Amino acid sequence: MNNIKEAITDRWENSANGYDTYIQGEINTFKEKGWRDLILSEFEQDKLNILDIGTGPGFFSLILSKEGHKLTGIDCSKEMIEVAKKNCKNTNSEFYVMDSHKLDFSDNSFDIIVCRNVTWTLYNPKKAYKEWTRVLKPGGKIIIFDANWYLSYFDENLRKEVEKAQVNYKNKYGTPYESCTKETPDEFYKSLPLSSKLRPNWDESYLKLLGYDNIKIDKNIIEKVYDEREMALYACTPLFKIVATKNKGEILWN
Incomplete structure (x- = not known):
């Protein structure tokens, strides 16, 4: 377990500058508007206290703080946090290096929890989801x-589709952009607990066990936040969106 945890941190440490370059290309474009609309459409209140888990270079914290919300961003990578602080200077945001499986926040602290391309890297997703539930206010949303991303290692038909999409992409656009400066072995991706799970089905089932209700799922949001190149490359692994409301009653800690 510790080896997986260390490998995850190492990967993000070596992705900070590359990922920052990527998200800089999203700022002030249709992608920023797309992401903002996907989040803000889920609530109407002003000045919410929002936890941005796996904040990376601070993209969500930046675009949501522009709307008057208070953002707290955490990441396991010190390098990512340094970049986020720079990007979100002069905003109502604060950032901490923190393990998303063990949060240094009191119970019922946040109105909203948001995360993007984070859950696939969790070394203990059940523990992390429980912890996120603890710090979310009753009636709050995740x-x-x-x-x-890596289900293709466990699904032969999907693997063939992904490989075909990669070849077509390379023939048309060239080598895909890679934010990580250090090569990551296949064994790393295969070892992650959620790589072999069919999602968002797994997430929905476990969130129900934790006492969430009104769970809404959109299994494909790529047209709202991807450009033509990204849609060509990731058509076989579309982004999904999960919105779940923490039950105001008793939480089931199964």
Whole structure:
């Protein structure tokens, strides 16, 4: 378990500058508007206290703080946090290096939790989801964006589709952009607990066990936040969106 945890941190440490370059290309474009609309459409209140888990270079914190909300961003990578602080200077945001499986926040602290392309890297997703539930206020919402990034290692038909899409992309656009400066072995992706799970089905089932209700799922949001190149490359692994409301009653800690 510790080896997986260390490998995840190492990967994000080596992705900070590359991922920052990527998200800089999203700022002030249709992508920023797309992401903002996907989140803000889920609530109407002003000045919410929002936890941005796996904040990376601070993209969500930046675009949501522009709307008057208070953002707290956490990441396991010190390098990512340094970049986020720079990007979100002069905004109502604060950032901490923190393990998303063990949060240094009191119970019922946040109105909203958001995360993007984070949950696939969790070394203990059940523990993390329980912890996120603990710090979310009753009636608060968790908004998760992710994809079945490495399910192709466990699904032969999907693997063939992904490989075909990669070849077509390379023939048309060249080598895909890679934010990580360090090569990551296949064994790393295969070892992650959620790589072999069909999602968002797994997430929906476990969130119900934790006492969430009114769970809404959009299994494909790529047209709202991807450009033509990204849609060509990731058509076989579309981004999904999960929105779940923490039950105001008793939480089931199964």
